[in-house]
Amino acid sequence: MIIGEPPPPAGAFGVDAIAMTMRFGDxxxxxxxELKVRPGSFHALLGENGAGKSTLVKCIMGYYRATEGxxxxxxxxxxxxxxxxxxxxxxxxxxxxxxxVPAMTVAENLVLARDDVPAVVxxxxxxxxxxxxxxxxPFKVPLGxxxxxxxxxxxxxxxxxxQLYLKRRFLILDEPTSVLTPAEADxxxxxLRDMVVKxxxxxxxxxxxxxxVMAFADDVTILRRGKLAGAGxxxxxxxxxxxxTMIGAEELTVQPPRTGEAGKTRxxxxxxxxxxDAGAIAVHDVSLMVRAGEIVGIAGxxxxxxxxxxxxxxxxxxxxxxxxRVAGEPYHAGREEMRRHKxxxxxxxxxxxxxxxxxxxxxxxxxxxxxRAPFASLGWWLNRGAFRDDANRxxxxxxxxxxxxxxxxxxxxxxxxxxxxxxxxxxxxVEVLIAANPCFGLDFAAVAQIHAEIMAARNxxxxxxLVSEDLDELLELSDRLVVMFHGEFVYEARTSEADLTVVGxxxxxx
Amino acid sequence: xxxxxxDSTEAVGTIAPAAxxxxxxxxxxxxxxxxxxxxxxxxxxxAFGIFVAMFGKNPxxxxxxxxxxxxxxxFSWQNTLTRAAPLILTALCTALPAQLGMVIxxxxxxxxxxxxxxxxxxxxxQGMPPLVVQxxxxxxxxxxxxxxxxxxxxxxQYRGVNETISSLLLVYIALAILNHLVExxxxxxxxxxxxxxxEIGAANMIGTIPGTDVHWGLVFGLIAAIAAYILIYRTVFGxxxxxxxxxxxxxxxxxxxxxxxxLAICFLAxxxxxxxxxxxxxxxxxxxxxxxAAGYGFTGIxxxxxxxxxxxxxxxxxxxxxxxxxxxxxxxxxxxxxxASVLVLQGIIFVFVLASDALYGRIGFLKGRS
Numbered sequence: 096m097i098i099g100e101p102p103p104p105a106g107a108f109g110v111d112a113i114a115m116t117m118r119f120g121d122x123x124x125x126x127x128x129e130l131k132v133r134p135g136s137f138h139a140l141l142g143e144n145g146a147g148k149s150t151l152v153k154c155i156m157g158y159y160r161a162t163e164g165x166x167x168x169x170x171x172x173x174x175x176x177x178x179x180x181x182x183x184x185x186x187x188x189x190x191x192x193x194x195x196v197p198a199m200t201v202a203e204n205l206v207l208a209r210d211d212v213p214a215v216v217x218x219x220x221x222x223x224x225x226x227x228x229x230x231x232x233p234f235k236v237p238l239g240x241x242x243x244x245x246x247x248x249x250x251x252x253x254x255x256x257x258q259l260y261l262k263r264r265f266l267i268l269d270e271p272t273s274v275l276t277p278a279e280a281d282x283x284x285x286x287l288r289d290m291v292v293k294x295x296x297x298x299x300x301x302x303x304x305x306x307x308v309m310a311f312a313d314d315v316t317i318l319r320r321g322k323l324a325g326a327g328x329x330x331x332x333x334x335x336x337x338x339x340t341m342i343g344a345e346e347l348t349v350q351p352p353r354t355g356e357a358g359k360t361r362x363x364x365x366x367x368x369x370x371x372d373a374g375a376i377a378v379h380d381v382s383l384m385v386r387a388g389e390i391v392g393i394a395g396x397x398x399x400x401x402x403x404x405x406x407x408x409x410x411x412x413x414x415x416x417x418x419x420r421v422a423g424e425p426y427h428a429g430r431e432e433m434r435r436h437k438x439x440x441x442x443x444x445x446x447x448x449x450x451x452x453x454x455x456x457x458x459x460x461x462x463x464x465x466x467r468a469p470f471a472s473l474g475w476w477l478n479r480g481a482f483r484d485d486a487n488r489x490x491x492x493x494x495x496x497x498x499x500x501x502x503x504x505x506x507x508x509x510x511x512x513x514x515x516x517x518x519x520x521x522x523x524x525v526e527v528l529i530a531a532n533p534c535f536g537l538d539f540a541a542v543a544q545i546h547a548e549i550m551a552a553r554n555x556x557x558x559x560x561l562v563s564e565d566l567d568e569l570l571e572l573s574d575r576l577v578v579m580f581h582g583e584f585v586y587e588a589r590t591s592e593a594d595l596t597v598v599g600x601x602x603x604x605x
Numbered sequence: 606x607x608x609x610x611x612d613s614t615e616a617v618g619t620i621a622p623a624a625x626x627x628x629x630x631x632x633x634x635x636x637x638x639x640x641x642x643x644x645x646x647x648x649x650x651x652a653f654g655i656f657v658a659m660f661g662k663n664p665x666x667x668x669x670x671x672x673x674x675x676x677x678x679x680f681s682w683q684n685t686l687t688r689a690a691p692l693i694l695t696a697l698c699t700a701l702p703a704q705l706g707m708v709i710x711x712x713x714x715x716x717x718x719x720x721x722x723x724x725x726x727x728x729x730x731q732g733m734p735p736l737v738v739q740x741x742x743x744x745x746x747x748x749x750x751x752x753x754x755x756x757x758x759x760x761x762q763y764r765g766v767n768e769t770i771s772s773l774l775l776v777y778i779a780l781a782i783l784n785h786l787v788e789x790x791x792x793x794x795x796x797x798x799x800x801x802x803x804e805i806g807a808a809n810m811i812g813t814i815p816g817t818d819v820h821w822g823l824v825f826g827l828i829a830a831i832a833a834y835i836l837i838y839r840t841v842f843g844x845x846x847x848x849x850x851x852x853x854x855x856x857x858x859x860x861x862x863x864x865x866x867x868l869a870i871c872f873l874a875x876x877x878x879x880x881x882x883x884x885x886x887x888x889x890x891x892x893x894x895x896x897x898a899a900g901y902g903f904t905g906i907x908x909x910x911x912x913x914x915x916x917x918x919x920x921x922x923x924x925x926x927x928x929x930x931x932x933x934x935x936x937x938x939x940x941x942x943x944x945a946s947v948l949v950l951q952g953i954i955f956v957f958v959l960a961s962d963a964l965y966g967r968i969g970f971l972k973g974r975s
Contacts, residue, residue: 410857430860440858449858451851462848462859466841475841 107135107297108169108185110155110265115164117150124150125161126321132265132314134169135294137287139308139329140301141341142318143538145496145508148301151318152267156188157181168265182210187263189254191270197243201236201253205260228260233286247397248279255283259296268300272307284311303538305334319343338539348544354554357574358387360423361558362527367417369403377403379582380417383560387526390549390559392573392590394566396602400582401562402443405531408560409440411448421527434463436527439520439552441513441545443532449516452505456497457486459504460519489518494544510541517548525552531562546572566598580604637965638918642911645961646925649954656949662940674935675928681935686819687889689927691716693826694881695905696912696919697833698754701874702768703914704837705850705867711757711772712878713902714779715750719879720886721783722749724893725791727805727886738809742883750879751872753779758871762864780898787894801894811887822884826923829877833916836873846870878902900948904930907955926951 110132117125125147132138142148154161157175165172168184175181195204206212206221225238236253237245245253251271258266266287272280288311290296302308308315308329316326317340325340362385371377377400385391395401406412408419410428419426421436432438442448450459461482464470469481486500495514497507504512513533521528530549534542549572553559563569569576569590576593578586578601586601588594654664675685698712726745730738757775760766786792786802793803811821837843849856849863856863885897908926912918933947 410860411854428857428860430862433860442858447852448854451848451855453851454847458844462855465844471841477839477841477844 105264107264107291107294109134109136109297110169110186110299111167112151112155113165113167115151115154116162117147117154117159117164118162124321125154125164128164128318128321128323129326130299130316130323131326132297132299134297135291136313137291137298137311138300139312139315140299140318141303141308141315141337142324143341143510143540145320145511146318146341147321148318149269150321152188152269152299152301155181156186156267182261182263185262185264186267187258187261187265188267189251189258189269189271193242193250193254195242195250195253195257198241200239200241201245202238204242204253205238205257208257208261225260229256232256232259233289234283248283251279252283255287264295265297266299268298270301270303272302272304280307281310287311305337308337309334317341342540347540348547350543350547351551351554353550353574355388355556357389358556360384361387361421362529362560363420363423365418365420367404367407367419368415369400369407369412370415371400371403376415377582378407381579381582381584383577383584385527385558385560387558388553388556389575390553390561390573391575391577392569393560393562393577393579393584394569394598394602395564395579397564399579401531401564401579403582404579405442405529405562408529409442409448437524438527438529439525439557441516441520441528441530441533443535445513445516446505446509450504450512453503455501456490456495456504456507456515457482457500459515460486460489460522463519463523489515489522492522493518494540510537513537513541513545517545521548521552525555525557528552528557528559529562530559532564533561534563534565534568566595566602570595578602638913638915641961641964642913642922642958645957646911646954648961649950649957652953652957653950656953657940657942657946660942662942666940667936667942670935670939671929671932674932681928681931683818684931685924685928686817686823687927688930689923690820690822690826691881691885691901692905692908692923692927693830693919694822694877694884695902696908696923697829697905697916698750698874698878698902699906699909700912700914700916700919701833701837701870701877702754702758703850703909704843704846705870706853707758707761707850707867707871708769709754709757709772709871709874710769710906711754711775711902712874712881712905713898713900714772714776715753715875715878716882716885716902717776717779717783717897718753719746719750719875719882720893720897721786721791721882722746722879723883723886724802724805727809728791728803731806735808738805739811739887742805742809742887743880746879746883746886747876748879750882751874751876754875754878755868755872758867762867776902783893783895783898791893793892796894799894799896801892804892805886807891809887810891811884813888820884820888822881822888825880825884827920829880830916830920833873833877837916842866842869878905881905904951907951907958911954911958 112128112130115125115128128147128151130151140148150159153159155166155175157177157180160176166175167173168186173184175184202222202225205225206216222238229235229238234252236249236256242250242253272284284307287296287298291298300312312329314327315329315332315337317324317337319341324343364381364383366380366382367378368376368380369378379400381404383391393401403412407414408428421432421438426432440449446452461470465477466474470478472478483500489495490497490500493514495518496511504515507515528549533545549559549561561569561573573590576588576590576598577584578598580601581604586598650668654667657667658664674681676682695712695716698715699709702709723742723746726741727738730741753775754772757768757772760771761768788800791802792800813820814824837846845861846866849861849866853863881901882897886893890896904926908919908923912922929950930947933944936942936946937944
């Protein structure tokens with residue numbers, strides 16, 4: 096049901112959400128929040144994980160029915176009871192994760208997204224129309240290419256093009272650049288900004304990245320724990336002021352200074368070769384040494400074999416040939432070996448790689464130790480009390496926000512899942528730490544905490560291998576930097592002496 | 606969270622502090638596990654009633670006779686429990702591997718192999734004290750059935766063969782072995798019309814629970830189901846299995862030996878079905894012949910799915926399904942329905958239960974915070 100007239104058929108329009116309150120049972124996800132997006136503006140929505148950003152936009156898009164509050168689209172109050180209503184009004188959303196069908200071409204994905212797909216599609220005619228449409232668009236997408244064959248950056252562009260093709264004129268972008276390289280992000284956001292300036296589009300972007308807010312947004316609204324924490328013009332604000340508003344009184348974990356010298360070699364890779372899922376060589380005979388008290392960073396654009404390399408070290412993939420040695424002994428990622436060498440792993444996407452979503456937070460925290468005292472009596476009987484005690488201690492120590500230790504871990508926000516994994520992996524002594532994009536998609540407070548923990552582990556003498564697509568993170572943390580390209584290590588330097596242009600060139604394969 | 610809140614959670618299990626959602630939300634998952642299969646069962650009964658009405662019978666008579674034939678008298682209760690015993694065991698053959706994310710549907714094959722192994726043990730030990738023979742039969746049945754399903758697990762782990770298909774195909778191999786043996790080397794020359802092995806001997810039969818006509822197999826089933834529940838939810842082994850079943854990548858990253866878990870779980874699962882075969886020989890048939898392949902293995906799959914693969918829930922569900930099958934005779938006599946009509950009902954139930962899977966987490970009033 097739509098109350099009031101839809102906004103005018105062309106040009107940008109604004110959206111206001113007034114006095115929005117959303118309750119889930121007794122939990123107050125939004126508390127009297129106000130969001131005003133001016134027509135033809137680029138608006139950033141900032142907030143930590145769990146601040147209510149997603150809930151707010153889901154209310155606007157009709158996925159949730161707000162407990163209280165009004166939504167005004169183009170100056171008229173609207174009752175948006177499902178996403179179809181929102182689409183009819185010209186509201187569109189681009190999600191953090193891709194929604195394209197990988198096995199189909201870009202053109203097929205675009206046409207099939209329409210509400211009025213005919214039973215028999217006249218492809219020559221559609222292609223002609225698509226090409227005419229693309230000619231008016233600021234960025235190009237390869238219409239004939241299969242989605243599975245194009246890069247993450249191109250896919251994100253396709254998602255945006257799809258919204259424009261569907262004639263959506265108010266776009267909500269949910270962390271649109273988390274899968275893009277900085278250059279790709281700047282390109283996509285720059286083009287969208289141009290459309291906003293021309294008055295064709297209004298954009299509301301959920302983000303963590305202050306750099307993007309400063310560079311592209313006109314206005315900003317900041318949420319904290321379900322409440323409006325502040326709003327204003329970006330031009331009048333500094334990143335520091337925004338960060339303070341976002342985090343509130345919460346202290347960011349301070350990263351300890353880099354101390355101590357590198358010791359003996361702990362982790363050694365010798366001519367390790369690994370295949371990807373399709374059977375092609377993804378890691379091409381790489382050799383590397385990581386010493387105690389040292390962070391070695393592996394840089395590279397996503398998809399150059401980093402994932403497969405980490406999977407070999409994590410025991411999720413068998414090496415095709417070559418050898419991994421820890422403390423001089425051959426290593427095959429068995430439980431006893433991991434324990435003996437005090438190995439810890441912080442994989443990317445922790446919910447997918449390191450947790451069982453349906454099991455409780457307490458259970459997930461105990462994955463490394465459950466078969467030993469005090470978690471197990473006599474080696475086989477589970478001692479539930481020990482699980483709960485240990486979890487309660489670590490939940491406090493690592494500031495994991497969960498309702499109870501018995502809550503399924505899948506119900507936690509991304510940052511808190513990663514905190515739970517941190518608690519498990521770094522809760523004891525660590526001699527070898529392997530981390531892969533450990534801060535991917537996480538907020539400020541979580542990133543600061545994870546970086547501090549990694550540095551602390553290094554200072555305590557752990558050998559750390561940090562694989563990341565975030566060059567800033569690598570430059571900040573690592574002692575040595577290695578660039579991976581097409582499955583090989585093509586560049587290595589001490590981080591303090593590394594030349595950024597040279598690193599960038601090697602990442603691009605030149 | 607305060608210690609007090611933690612304590613109250615620990616002491617009472619489900620009673621949460623005041624700032625928690627309401628009763629329905631807190632117990633949403635548990636209620637769903639009862640409500641949805643219950644509704645599926647009711648829906649299946651209604652559909653079966655329509656089916657029966659098409660034959661010109663009154664569905665209300667049908668429901669009455671089904672109840673009467675299953676639970677109406679002490680006699681029908683005993684009949685029901687006797688049929689429930691092997692169902693509990695064969696259901697475990699599906700429910701245990703399900704904890705590891707595997708779908709094993711070959712309980713019938715493990716039952717047959719278990720029966721053959723148990724019979725062989727009994728025939729080889731003729732003349733020994735009955736207790737010795739019986740224990741040997743249990744061991745042989747469990748090992749025979751266990752190895753049979755372990756073969757499926759090994760094929761999956763080391764050869765990438767889908768365990769659902771391999772376990773199903775192994776049923777037909779098991780039946781072929783059964784026919785080969787009872788018509789060949791193990792055939793009792795006195796069995797003319799129905800090739801069978803020799804009898805294990807009346808003294809070696811395990812008999813009935815005192816005061817009833819229900820054989821001891823029911824106790825075996827109850828013990829096995831409770832032991833399986835404890836194994837999965839209270840032991841290190843079960844915890845590891847749940848980790849591997851929940852997310853194999855997480856299991857590998859903490860170094861769990863997934864192959865070992867798969868083989869062990871498959872062995873236990875097959876062992877349960879093998880024990881069902883042993884029980885059928887030692888408590889009902891007294892020998893092995895084609896009667897053993899009475900479909901308990903396949904009905905066990907239905908029981909496991911209806912019980913949401915929970916070993917404890919298997920017990921009441923097996924009794925329910927045992928009741929349905931026990932009422933088949935009465936339906937035939939009183940309503941003139943074909944004996945196989947209860948199989949139709951079982952099939953309808955299976956379809957409804959599988960379809961109801963889509964409802965979990967979608968019942969509005971049970972939803973907590975999403």
